[in-house]
Amino acid sequence: MITRVLVANRGEIARRVFATCRRLGIGCVAVHSDADAGLPFVAEADVAVRLEGNAPADTYLRGDLVIEAAKRSGADAIHPGYGFLSENADFARAVEAAGLIWIGPSPESIEAMGSKIEAKRLMKAAGVPVLEAADGELPVLIKASAGGGGRGMRVVRRAEDLAPERAAAEAEAASAFGDGTVFLEPYVERSRHVEVQVVGNGRGDVLVLGERDCSVQRRHQKVVEEAPAAAVPGDVVDALHEAARQAAAAIDYRGAGTVEFLHDPDTQRFFFLEMNTRLQVEHPVTELVWGVDLVELQIAVAEAWASGAALGFSRGDGQPQRHAIEVRLYAEDADYTPQSGRLLTLEIDHDVAFGVGAGGERGVRVDSGFASGTEVGTHYDAMLAKVIAWAPSREQAIRQLVAALRGARIHGVVTNRDHLVDILRSPEFVADEVTTSWLESASLGPESAADSGPSGxxxxxxxxxxxxxxxxxxxxxxxxxxxxxxxxxxxxxxxxxxxxxxxxxxxxxxxxxxxxxxxxxxxxxxxxxxxxxxxxxxxxxxxxxxxxxxxxxxxxxxxxxxxxxEVPRFTDPADAVATGSLLAPMPGTVVRVAVAASDEVEAGAVVLVLEAMKMQHTVTAPHAGTVTEINVEPGAQVASGEVLAVVTEGES
The missing domain is CATH 3.30.700 (Glycoprotein, Type 4 Pilin)
Structure with missing residues (x-):
């Protein structure tokens, strides 16, 4: 029996695992970087250990420090959460070699699915349909082989863009996952992203806990997720479940995992994308629909495996009677640029947090890593919270979720709250007619909703x-x-x-x-x-x-x-900047400068590239002209609003 779990992760992820551990009577250990010392997950743990990493962004990637922290704190098991080391086979082996229980899949399963290239080969051999790009085929999607979350992903529609976009994807993947390997697959213009939740016992027995629709995405990152996938026909859902079962059984999968598919609504065909050998960010919608605690299942599987027993699965027949929808509340502006700063207030009315006590036929759940007064930094993902509503029908879940978001008090940083409300109230989303590319061209705003209401x-x-x-x-x-x-x-x-x-x-x-x-x-x-x-x-x-x-x-x-x-009556001359100044959209690190002083550039030309929160952001010339100032160099740390360069309009 596990008595104390160290969670090798941070924020909302650590708090989610802690919630289940407390309910089961298991002690909790947090590890943290200096940047995270003031966040709630550190204070809520029974024991907290500071990790002495070289930089905050890399602290949680130091597996040796995490294992040492587990030994020092008396933990007998490590839960990797999702992200960071959760899909690192070497780390899983090191945990087991240290005599600790690994609450996750076998290192062999992680390796089999850790490379998306190898995973596709395995799934094709297992009879699961896969996407394959032919030579010269366009458009294509460049994807990082070792990770997800939109990092290292680029859509390429023109042959001349392939080389630069591939280089950018490789750099982003190397920064986010430590592996710059990328591959190409056909880009399906009108598709839905559907994934299936599985739990395996490591001996070929696989429990399938329904599917989720994650089609509302921006920059290949999920924005809204829901279960079940109401727009997918029943026979296709059954086939998706069976394909996911085959995929997990083919590698004797152990623990909770997600098999992701691309569904083509025009042909009702689907294709294997990848398998995430971990818990997913969107797992709450499955928990609320099926009435399960996926972290508890992970712990039960790990305990059974450690004792040499085989955990059996039992679940009654029938279909889920609820619908659940989750949105990701981010600190970001209207251009999806991450924001940082102190949260003055974060108050969202809810019935439960982190799934504990999620009873009743309807309600709102909030999973958050932040609280009022905490700091949103620049080193990690900018997600503030996951807000989830469940109800007997999809329409009722939408209404409850909109009300929870509209009634929330979020002060101190700019967020995507209004954008989420616009999505949920849009006619296309209400009619469940969205695709993975819908958000890129959707006309959103209060005026697009059926009841636009007062102007503010x-x-x-x-x-x-x-x-x-x-x-x-x-x-x-x-x-x-x-x-x-x-x-x-x-x-x-x-x-x-x-x-x-x-x-x-x-x-x-x-x-x-x-x-x-x-x-x-x-x-x-x-x-x-x-x-x-x-x-x-x-x-x-x-x-x-x-x-x-x-x-x-x-x-x-x-x-x-x-x-x-407030707009001041008079402008201080010291606050003025030259026309054509390119300002840093967020705090970050300059990773590349593409021009030099006196260079002639066209409108839209790349001037430099910033990295913040493991994502790269390209700063381009606002107009054709001459680069008259370059104020930064690669490796420089910049503050939000800092003048990076000046492009003077017209010829020199």
Missing amino acids: RVEVVAGALMLAADHAARRTVQGGVPAAWRNVTSQPQRTTFEGHEPVEWWGTRDGFVVDGVTVLEVSPTHARLEVDGVVTQTRGQWSDTAPGTPRELWVDGPALSACLR
Whole structure:
């Protein structure tokens, strides 16, 4: 029997495993980098061990340090989570060689499926259909052989783009997985991504726990996942389950794993993509639909294998009666650029966390690695939380998930929350007519939803009044004078926030006056306004900004939850940058500079490449012109907003 588990991972992943371990009476050990020392998973563990890595981004890849931490902390088993060392066969062997129980598949299974090239060969031999690219075929998808999550993946539609895109994919794969090997496969333009959850006992017995649809993707990273895959016909689902069973049985798979397929809805054919020999990020939808705890199954399989027994599987007949949908809440902007900073507030109403006690026919589950007041760094993936809703029907699950996201209070960093709401409310998603390429061209936004609702103007007005009330509350003299009060009023006050129309208002003896709005109550953090007989409540939270800098107010109202940044009346010349300046979109490391000073470049030409959170981001020329400044070199660490280069428009 396992008594103490070390989780060789971080954040939400570690907390998820800890939740099951506590319910089973198993002790928990966390390992962490210096950058993660303040996150909740460290404080919640029974024992925490600091890993002395060379750099935060590589700390969790040091298998020797992890095994040493397990010995020092008294752990008798290691759970790899997902990501980092979870699919490293050498690490699995080292764990077992150290006399510890490995809560994962055999090293041989990891190796068999760890190389996507070798995995395809094995699956083809086992009779599972696979995708194969013919010479010269376009479009193709470049994929990293040793990993996933969108890293090391590129779609190539033109022959001349193949070489540079392959080089970029190899560099990204080497950085993310330590292996730059890539391969090509045909790119199916209209496809769905469907995967099957399996659990094996290592002796050929495989339990199939349904399928998940993960077709809503951006840059080959999953955004929304759901179970079951409602749009796939029943006979195709049955065939997918059987193919997944064959794939797992072919390698005597042990533990939880996922077999991923590409489904062509036009032909109802499907093809093997890869097998992830670990727990998946989207595993909660399977747990909520089937009423299982996949981490508990992993532990049971590992204990049985360690004792020499064969764990048998039993599950009643019938189909799941629930539908579950998961979204990944990221700290990122509208261009999918990762964001960093301190989370002032992270509050999402939910019924359960990490699956513990997920009963009832409907509810909301939240799995998060962060909490209010914690720091979102630049070294790791920018996912803040997974928000999952389950209900008797798909339509009800969508409605519950939208309500949970809209009602959430998330302050301090820009997130994709509104983007997720737009996806869930879009007619294509509601009708379940999406494909893996849908999000790239989808027209999303509140106006695309069936009930677009109010515009958010009331929240902007509320923000302007809260700003005035805050200024008045901060005064050290004449505290009894109403905000913005004048003996002779010649014109209204004007408050402008970035991206919004100015708000005009008056300060009177009796309070604030705004045309078309009845101001019922205002404080620095709250406003109650009435428009056309409808009363709305808006809450606000102020960011900590340096003296003399524009104020930032995070507002939450019925139609808008966003950060309002005050536009100053006058611009400080020191804050101005030259026309054509290329600013760092995020903190990161410069990995390549493609031009030199005085070079002539075309619009869209690559100027340099940044790496942040194991992803590479290309910075291009905004227009044709001359490179007049290059302020960085490869290896340089840059801050968000830093001037990297200047491209002056026109000829030199």
